[in-house]
Amino acid sequence: MARRFRPGGGIGIVGLIYLVIGAFVAWDRGYIDADLLRRVASALLAVLLWFLILLGVDLHIHT
Template sequence: MATRYRPHISLAGLIYLLIGLFIAWDRGYITGDLIRRVGSALLAVFLWFLILLGVDLHIRA
């Protein structure tokens, strides 16, 4: 019987990532515009069929 490997993140790893996100936001590496652009890109990738139907998936401020 094969055992499935499920990757998981520890609490320390999660805290490390959250602190890193906060520092990047505070120093200007992550901006609201960047989040909107990445969000629009992710929507376009996952909902590509809507784009073919003429739906605009750009996130507006």
């Protein structure tokens, strides 16, 4: 029997567990570190709050 397409179905619980385990393994093996997470967070803030950058706000996350 063919599966029907579920619009907005998402990845499901198995997909979420797969991604969480993958992120943990990548962190454990050194592929992901705190500096990378800070840079990604700063980039996401810059994309979402671009108008603040135009006003001179610094969105870099510092430790």
